[in-house]
Every structure is written in structure tokens, then in C-alpha cells.
Amino acid sequence: MLKECVICKKGALQGKVLSRKGQYKAKGGTGSKIARWSKRKFLPNLQKVNMVVEGTSKRVFICAKCIKKGDFKKAVPRKPRPTT
Numbered sequence: 001m002l003k004e005c006v007i008c009k010k011g012a013l014q015g016k017v018l019s020r021k022g023q024y025k026a027k028g029g030t031g032s033k034i035a036r037w038s039k040r041k042f043l044p045n046l047q048k049v050n051m052v053v054e055g056t057s058k059r060v061f062i063c064a065k066c067i068k069k070g071d072f073k074k075a076v077p078r079k080p081r082p083t084t
Contacts, residue, residue, distance in 0.1 A: 003046055005063040006053075007071050013042040050075040 004011035016037040023029025045064040049072070050057055057075030066072065 003061050005044065005046060005066060006051070006060045007062060007066045010044045010063050010065075012044070015040055015042055050077075 002011060017040050018037050019035050020032045021035040022032045025031050046061040047064060047067060048059055049062045049067070051060050051062070052058075052073045052075050053060065062072060
């Protein structure tokens with residue numbers, strides 16, 4: 001299961017890490033060039049939250065942006081059983 005926000009469907013994005021060779025022109029060189037690159041992931045800030053989904057409480061991932069907006073309804077915590 002790929003982790004993504006339940007509300008806005010925000011998930012991981014793919015990108016690159018660049019490694020450069022050469023001295024920058026501003027420092028007196030002939031210019032910097034990209035020597036190689038490798039893939040990386042940009043991950044969203046996901047948090048586990050107990051939320052009401054279709055009338056039942058579920059533990060789901062929600063991004064911090066949606067938590068700040070308040071686009072969801074938190075589940076009411078269960079009461080502990082009485083000990084006898």
C-alpha cells in the first residue's frame with residue numbers, strides 16, 4: 001500500500017539528485033556541469049489520525065496541510081472498560 005493522504009490524495013513525487021563538476025564561473029572557472037544524477041523521492045508530511053470514515057472510526061494517513069485546514073472529523077476516543 002502506497003502511503004497517501006486520504007483527503008487530498010497527496011503522495012510521493014519522483015525527482016533527481018544532481019552532482020556537479022567544475023568550478024563556477026563566478027569563482028573563476030569555465031562553468032559547472034552536471035556529471036551524473038540519481039533518482040529520489042519527495043515524501044509528503046503524513047500523520048496518522050483517527051478519523052470517522054463512513055460512520056466508523058479508522059486510523060488513516062492525513063497530510064499536515066489538511067490537518068491545518070481541519071477538513072476532517074476526528075473520531076471520539078473509546079471509553080476504557082470498567083474493571084470489576
